[in-house]
Amino acid sequence: MAEVKDSLAQHYHERTKYDPQTIASKSQGLDWSRQPVPFKEYKIGTSFDLKPYLKEDSEGFAGEEAAAWWRRLSRLLFCSYGLTAKMPTMMGDAMYLRAAPSAGGLYPAEVYLISRGTPLLPPGLYNYQPKTHSLIHFWENEVWKGLQDACFWHPVLDSTQMAIVTTAIFYRSYWRYQDRAYRRIYLDTGHLLGNIELACAMNDYRSHLMGGFADEAVDRLLYLDSEQEGTIAVIPLADLLDLKQNLPLASTVLPSETQTNYPFLRDGELLGYFHRATQIELSKPPKKIDIAAETSLEDKYNFPFCLKVSTATAPIHWGENLEGLEDTILRRRSTRAYSGANLSLDELKALLDFTYQPLHYIDQDLDGSPDYFDLSLIETFIAVSGVDGLEDGCYYYAPVAQELRQIRFKNFRQELHYLCLGQELGRDAGAVLFHTADLKTSVAKYGDRVYRYLHMDAGHLGQRLNLAAIGLNLGVSGIGGFFDEQVNEVLGIPADEAVLYITTLGRPRSQN
Structure with missing residues (x-):
């Protein structure tokens, strides 16, 4: 019987994982003579x-x-x-x-x-x-x-x-x-x-x-x-x-084909091939999907006998005519170092509220149902290392129930330092949030193009976290480089959840 190959999206994800045994051999020095120009110019x-x-x-x-x-x-x-x-x-x-x-x-x-x-x-x-x-x-x-x-x-x-x-x-x-x-x-x-x-x-x-x-x-x-x-x-x-x-x-999405018959791809060929393979052809319009009918409104994980903590809270107030939100967008910076001091549980609740509960912000004239591609495919786990009023450990965030569900009891500071490629941001953060998705299930729903949708949705959620943190005078920084498989193993995240993005949250270290 012929071996069934993974979809191209799964193959790309596996091929681009960082692994402690191979990352040193794959890393290359930057060629500063070929540094890209970050602005596009038009002569006419x-x-x-x-x-x-x-x-x-x-x-x-x-x-x-x-x-x-x-x-x-x-x-x-x-x-x-x-x-x-x-x-x-x-x-x-x-x-x-x-x-x-x-x-x-x-x-x-x-x-x-x-x-x-x-x-x-x-x-x-x-x-x-x-x-x-x-x-x-x-x-x-x-x-x-x-x-x-x-x-x-x-x-x-x-x-x-x-x-x-x-x-x-x-x-x-x-x-x-x-x-x-x-x-x-x-x-x-x-x-x-x-x-x-x-x-x-x-x-x-x-x-x-x-x-x-x-x-x-x-x-x-x-x-x-x-x-x-x-x-x-x-x-x-x-x-x-x-x-x-x-x-x-x-509808915000259209499916693409799922490719399992792809050639051997050398390093350096994978990105371009994957992008072309996930395109939709004008001559072959795909079947439209009714997202409202397809999307589940249930939280995926409900672990038995786990500690459950409500995250219900008052919304962040963004000021008259949203002036505070505009100011926050313009002064947002990625935090370079955390002090290691604890966050409060109320602060963590506020961060989650702005990110996942847009209906709570209708009274401030924000959209109560902003467009995503399919949030039912995205799961959220939080490693808590320093939050006053919350036991250390790894939690699943259930946005529908608005609660944290503990899945592991441990302080993960040293492990997070390692998982985030030795970045001190992971070690010194009060909480580290992980966005994940079941790639196999996602590809079955939308084809290989879903890889685009998953990462854009994760980035969109990450930006709301960014702004909520800055609005509360906290530190925040996204991390796209991590040891993929070790995250699941260390934190106890189910193995079929592929890690898409990490956001670190903490108190910024004074630079004076």
Whole structure:
């Protein structure tokens, strides 16, 4: 009997695991002469300067109504992916930090805006330029029908006038992380999606997420070199000030084929092959899936006789007109070191509440049901090393029941130091949160493309954790590099749960 091979998604995940026995042999020194440029430039095109509209008194640049429209769009883009800091480096060149975090500060994502044609934004294609906070109008013809074709006539595109498209320039992450970069790219995109969701809510837009589209068709529409850059997500923007654009929710995903007959792939070939293999062809539109009907609203694990701790709490208050949330997005930084001091249980509850209970924030004008791909596939485990009022150990977080369920009794500080590749962040954090998924079950539901969806959802959740922590004056840092299999073994996480992402939470160490 012929051996049944794993799906390509499972094969990619296995091949890109970090293992203590092989990580040293696979690591490569960085070739600084080939360091990627983190900004895309266009030699031709019309520039729309968005900087004046970051000010409240921007009416002098346009009429009052026009200025208000531009101000909303300017702030949406700035809070999503704008530059928030300039840092010196040992190499001499400055490093620019953006509103959305990125592994290694490499920022593989590019943000495009497609206009159907509005009174203020002519039809065509625009690239967002974070360095100058401007839009470059590099293609001036109407392209909306082409976008609809490429998105299999998704119903939200019938009524909306603008759409954000995020892409990835693969080499920016590959330069440092090799084939494992594909994981980082989608986690980074998830961070960006989290910002877009919240920035839209703050500016009277509603983002409608789409992960299912004909990849090559959207790439061609944007004039991308698909060997170097690929479309990752399409996000139509519904203007909530226009009653016609208050639209019902629609499907965010389309399945792809599951490939088990793939060739032998050398290191360095895996990322590109996997991306091409998970694409959807325009000539073969897949069957649409009703996520509402398919998604389970039950918590997956209910361990018998375990300690259960309620996480119900009052929501974080983000201030009048969400000013506190905007400030938090713009001052967010990844924490470099923790003091080792404990968190409080109330702080941990607040972090989980903002991340997993969006319905609690409707009164603050945030979306109570923001778009994800399929959160029923994502599980959350938390290793608690220092939380006052909570016993040390590993817990499963049950978002529906809003409770923590203890599965192991132990302080894991030293093990976390090891699992996180010797990073002190894992050792000194008060709590370390793990997002996981059953890859086999996920692939059976959506095909190999689900690997994209899982990592974007994990990154999206991670960004909400980021912002909640910064809003509470806590430290937070995501970790995409870890010893994959040892995580399950040490923490007692079920073996079929593949670890997608780690977020460390603690009290920041003073840098004075």
